[in-house]
Amino acid sequence: MNKKQFFLPVIIMLISFAGYWGALQLKKPPLEKDKVDNTPLVTVKVINNQPVDFSVGSYGVVKSQFETDLVAQVSGEVIYLSNKFVRGGFVKKGEVLAKIDASDYEAALIDANASIASAKAALVLEKAHADVAKEQWRKIKGSKPTALSLREPQVAQEKARLLSSQAGLKRAKRNLERTVIRAPYDALIHRRLVSLGSYASIGSVLGKTYSTAIAEVRLPVADNELQYLVNSGKNAPVTINATLAGQAQQWRGLVVRNEGVIDERSHMNYLVVQINDPYQLKSKNTEKLRFGTYITALISGKKFPSIAVIDRHLLTDSQVAIVDQQKKLRFQKVNVARILDGKAYINEGLNDGMQVITSALDYPLEGMPVLIKETSSILLNSEVEK
Numbered sequence: 001m002n003k004k005q006f007f008l009p010v011i012i013m014l015i016s017f018a019g020y021w022g023a024l025q026l027k028k029p030p031l032e033k034d035k036v037d038n039t040p041l042v043t044v045k046v047i048n049n050q051p052v053d054f055s056v057g058s059y060g061v062v063k064s065q066f067e068t069d070l071v072a073q074v075s076g077e078v079i080y081l082s083n084k085f086v087r088g089g090f091v092k093k094g095e096v097l098a099k100i101d102a103s104d105y106e107a108a109l110i111d112a113n114a115s116i117a118s119a120k121a122a123l124v125l126e127k128a129h130a131d132v133a134k135e136q137w138r139k140i141k142g143s144k145p146t147a148l149s150l151r152e153p154q155v156a157q158e159k160a161r162l163l164s165s166q167a168g169l170k171r172a173k174r175n176l177e178r179t180v181i182r183a184p185y186d187a188l189i190h191r192r193l194v195s196l197g198s199y200a201s202i203g204s205v206l207g208k209t210y211s212t213a214i215a216e217v218r219l220p221v222a223d224n225e226l227q228y229l230v231n232s233g234k235n236a237p238v239t240i241n242a243t244l245a246g247q248a249q250q251w252r253g254l255v256v257r258n259e260g261v262i263d264e265r266s267h268m269n270y271l272v273v274q275i276n277d278p279y280q281l282k283s284k285n286t287e288k289l290r291f292g293t294y295i296t297a298l299i300s301g302k303k304f305p306s307i308a309v310i311d312r313h314l315l316t317d318s319q320v321a322i323v324d325q326q327k328k329l330r331f332q333k334v335n336v337a338r339i340l341d342g343k344a345y346i347n348e349g350l351n352d353g354m355q356v357i358t359s360a361l362d363y364p365l366e367g368m369p370v371l372i373k374e375t376s377s378i379l380l381n382s383e384v385e386k
């Protein structure tokens with residue numbers, strides 16, 4: 001082995017080592033990582049309690065308080081019809097709607113008057129005979145007259161005939177009055193079932209009327225909703241809403257009674273609401289509330305002086321996650337007065353200024369620190385039902 005063969009590998013190894021050492025010197029040291037803050041970031045809203053009037057929603061169809069079939073009480077030909085006696089006509093109480101031929105009933109009235117005159121004359125004559133009999137028996141001494149001798153039965157019979165004739169006269173007058181068909185109250189004509197020349201028999205329906213003084217609506221209310229009404233809703237004010245000709249309209253009504261039974265089919269309680277002057281015949285304050293209109297209603301209920309309203313999903317097992325003054329998560333026990341339309345109404349447990357966590361947390365733990373992303377001044381009660 002010569003010197004060249006010996007030194008060549010050594011030189012190569014030295015060059016390689018020098019290159020490796022140079023590369024190490026040029027390499028930058030690893031950067032130190034910043035510490036990561038794993039504190040959850042949450043959003044909150046500030047509680048501001050407000051008074052709330054719990055209203056119960058319902059619906060129904062407007063009807064008249066009274067719906068009356070006009071029935072003929074005498075028979076005869078229809079000889080007159082009022083121009084207002086048509087579907088949709090408005091009439092006043094006592095207004096003549098139709099007339100039935102009264103010729104036979106006028107004759108019957110004359111007969112009744114004649115019968116009374118005859119009965120009165122017969123009674124006067126019989127009383128005169130009785131007076132004569134009494135005078136004759138007064139002159140006879142030593143004997144006692146009988147009732148028959150004094151003609152008392154005959155007088156009583158004539159009195160009965162007079163009473164019968166008077167009753168006949170009342171019937172004749174009443175039947176004559178019944179030939180004129182009058183409106184039983186201020187009414188809207190719903191339908192007319194006769195025409196001029198028609199023959200009306202006793203009991204036949206001539207038409208149908210709706211009273212215009214008061215409208216009624218039966219409002220179904222679930223049994224568990226009655227707890228939000230004072231005295232089960234009796235005398236509660238009601239706001240009636242409907243859309244007429246594309247315009248939203250509103251009326252005021254009052255609950256006058258609870259029907260007192262649960263409907264077999266719907267299993268609902270029914271409250272009856274009355275609205276005065278639905279057709280605005282006495283005033284022109286609002287639009288007409290026509291019979292047959294489908295309406296929605298809000299029944300005024302119990303009043304709570306201090307209520308917080310939060311989204312329903314923020315409530316878990318009657319607890320709400322809040323941020324305390326130390327910026328830590330706490331589970332606040334609350335009392336839920338009502339849950340409606342995705343909102344929870346809280347009457348105990350949430351005070352003014354409390355911060356309710358509105359963002360979702362994967363693993364919320366009591367006492368864990370949190371960071372507040374933003375503190376909104378938007379009140380949770382902005383959507384309180386009025």
